[in-house]
Amino acid sequence: MIPFLQVDTTAVATNALQQAEQVVSKEYSLSEIIFSGGPIGQIIMGVIFVMLFMTMYIYIERLLAIRQVSKIDENFMTQIKMFLSQGKVDQAKTLCATANTPVARLIGKGISRIGKPLQDINLAIENSGKLEIYKMEKNISLLATLSGAGPMTGFLGTVVGMVMAFHEMAESTTNRIDMSVLAEGIYTAMMTTIFGLIVGIIAYVGYNHLVSKIDKIIHQLEANAIDFLDLLNEPA
Numbered sequence: 452m453i454p455f456l457q458v459d460t461t462a463v464a465t466n467a468l469q470q471a472e473q474v475v476s477k478e479y480s481l482s483e484i485i486f487s488g489g490p491i492g493q494i495i496m497g498v499i500f501v502m503l504f505m506t507m508y509i510y511i512e513r514l515l516a517i518r519q520v521s522k523i524d525e526n527f528m529t530q531i532k533m534f535l536s537q538g539k540v541d542q543a544k545t546l547c548a549t550a551n552t553p554v555a556r557l558i559g560k561g562i563s564r565i566g567k568p569l570q571d572i573n574l575a576i577e578n579s580g581k582l583e584i585y586k587m588e589k590n591i592s593l594l595a596t597l598s599g600a601g602p603m604t605g606f607l608g609t610v611v612g613m614v615m616a617f618h619e620m621a622e623s624t625t626n627r628i629d630m631s632v633l634a635e636g637i638y639t640a641m642m643t644t645i646f647g648l649i650v651g652i653i654a655y656v657g658y659n660h661l662v663s664k665i666d667k668i669i670h671q672l673e674a675n676a677i678d679f680l681d682l683l684n685e686p687a
Contacts, residue, residue: 605647
């Protein structure tokens, strides 16, 4: 009895080793896992990756642009006050043109209206401020749209994937279900959801980060506009 047990044990061990080798050799690349959800799943994943690219591009482009315009010389308003108090309007205009920042363009617009009623100057500064804010907020609203569209597209892939899986089960004429086709539906459902949520999270966080930076610049614009108007209201 002992030799038979030894043979059986050896056979079982050999069989288990072969199965283990097959499992180890069955490796998938990341791209194969992501795009293994069939044609429909691949289309949805392609759309999601386009959204991801747009999200990253808009966020980085706007972040760099906002950082560039947020650089404000702390001595700028001091120099403007000094030039205007000395009646050097042309030098103040030159300083604004040289600085080329939202604050400088705002103050430069006000300086160009000196001599007109204070209400007209205030209106010119306000309109210039709206234009500067519009420039900073360029494409920002698209990030907000992507923060909702990304997860919704992912959920669409989830529904499509589950429909594919259940359709395969319903179409099966035997008790055995083709697991490869069923797996395509499940892959589509899971992977599109994951990447859709990734797009939504990045877009949402990026949008709020940019809005907070823009709000900070708006406060600086308002503070400098008030200082300029107070300077014009000072008695000669």
